[in-house]
Amino acid sequence: MARRHKIKIKTPHEIGRMRIAGAIASEVLLELAKAIEPGRTTLEIDQLAAELMRQRECKSAFLGYRGQSGPFKGQICISVNEEVVHGLGGPRKIQPGDVVKLDVGIVKNGWIGDNAITVAVGDVPDETRRLLIATEESLFAAISHARAGERLADLCGSVEEYVKPLGFTVVRDFVGHGVGRDLHEAPQVPNYRPQGKSPILEPGMILAIEPMVNAGVRTVRILDDGWTVVTTDGKPSAHFEHTVLITEGEPELLTWRPRGVPGL
Numbered sequence: 689m690a691r692r693h694k695i696k697i698k699t700p701h702e703i704g705r706m707r708i709a710g711a712i713a714s715e716v717l718l719e720l721a722k723a724i725e726p727g728r729t730t731l732e733i734d735q736l737a738a739e740l741m742r743q744r745e746c747k748s749a750f751l752g753y754r755g756q757s758g759p760f761k762g763q764i765c766i767s768v769n770e771e772v773v774h775g776l777g778g779p780r781k782i783q784p785g786d787v788v789k790l791d792v793g794i795v796k797n798g799w800i801g802d803n804a805i806t807v808a809v810g811d812v813p814d815e816t817r818r819l820l821i822a823t824e825e826s827l828f829a830a831i832s833h834a835r836a837g838e839r840l841a842d843l844c845g846s847v848e849e850y851v852k853p854l855g856f857t858v859v860r861d862f863v864g865h866g867v868g869r870d871l872h873e874a875p876q877v878p879n880y881r882p883q884g885k886s887p888i889l890e891p892g893m894i895l896a897i898e899p900m901v902n903a904g905v906r907t908v909r910i911l912d913d914g915w916t917v918v919t920t921d922g923k924p925s926a927h928f929e930h931t932v933l934i935t936e937g938e939p940e941l942l943t944w945r946p947r948g949v950p951g952l
Contacts (some may be wrong), residue, residue: 693706695866696868696873697893698893703894703933705798708796710931710944712794713792713795714943714944715740716792717790717945718945719740720740721807721950724788724808726781726784728782730768730780733778734763734764734766735777737763745796746794746795747795749760750765750791750871755914756914757915760923763777764791764793765789765791766804767789768787769787769924769925770923771919773789773917776916777947784809786812789806790806790926791927792804796870800869800870803943805945806926808951809930816924817952819926822854823851823928825850826850827898827930829849829942830843830846832846832939833846834897834939836891836915836935839887840882840889843889844879844881847899856901858901858908859901859917859925861908861917862877862917863876863878864878864898865895865896866893866901875895877895877898878903891935891936894931898929901927904922904923905923930942930943931943935942
C-alpha cells in the first residue's frame with residue numbers, strides 16, 4: 689500500500705458517533721439527489737447542501753479542505769458527466785441526459801460521515817445507464833469483502849474485477865480511504881488490486897469505499913480551478929461511496945440508503 693500508517697480501530701463509543709455522522713451524511717445526500725432536475729445550477733445544489741447541513745447542526749467536511757491550489761470552496765463535490773470527482777458548484781445548469789455525481793461529507797460532533805451517489809437526469813444513453821449500474825454494483829462487490837479476516841487487497845481488487853469485463857475502467861489517481869475524526873485516514877482504498885503486502889481487516893476499522901469508474905479510458909486530468917477532475921477522453925464517469933464499518937459479522941453501512949441509481 690502507498691501508506692503504511694497504522695489503521696485506527698474505533699471504540700464502541702467512537703463507532704456510535706460515526707453512526708450518527710453517517711446517518712446525517714446519508715440524509716443530506718438523498719435530499720440533494722431529489723433536488724437534481726433540469727434547469728437548476730450546480731451552485732444552487734451546493735447552497736441547498738449548506739442549508740440542509742445547517743438544519744442538522746453539522747458542517748461540511750469539504751469546505752476549506754486544503755489542496756495544492758488552495759482551500760476547497762464548495763459545501764459538497766458536484767460533478768457532471770465527464771467530471772469524475774471534486775467538482776465545484778457554479779453556473780453550470782443541469783440538463784436532461786446528464787449524470788450528476790454528488791459527494792457529501794459532513795462533520796457532526798467531530799466525526800465524519802462520507803458518501804456519494806450518481807444521479808441520472810431523465811433519459812441517459814444505454815452505455816451510461818450500464819456504467820451507473822455497474823459502478824454501484826462494484827461498490828457492493830467491494831463491501832462484500834469488508835469483513836474481519838479478509839485482505840484489504842481483495843476488497844480493492846473486486847471493483848476493477850467487476851467492471852473491467854463490462855468494458856469500463858477504474859480511476860487510479862484517486863482512491864477511497866479510512867475515515868473517522870479526519871476525512872482521510874489510513875489506509876488508502878484503491879479500486880484496483882494494490883501491490884505488496886496488504887493489511888488484514890479487523891473489527892472497528894471504518895473505510896470510505898468509493899468506486900470511480902469511467903466509460904472510456906481510465907486517465908484523468910484536473911481543470912484550471914485546481915480541483916475538478918475530468919476524464920481525458922470526455923466520456924462520462926460514475927461515482928458511488930459508502931462509509932463502511934468492519935464488524936465481527938456482516939459489514940455495516942454507516943451511510944445506509946436504499947440501493948439503486950436515482951433516476952434509472
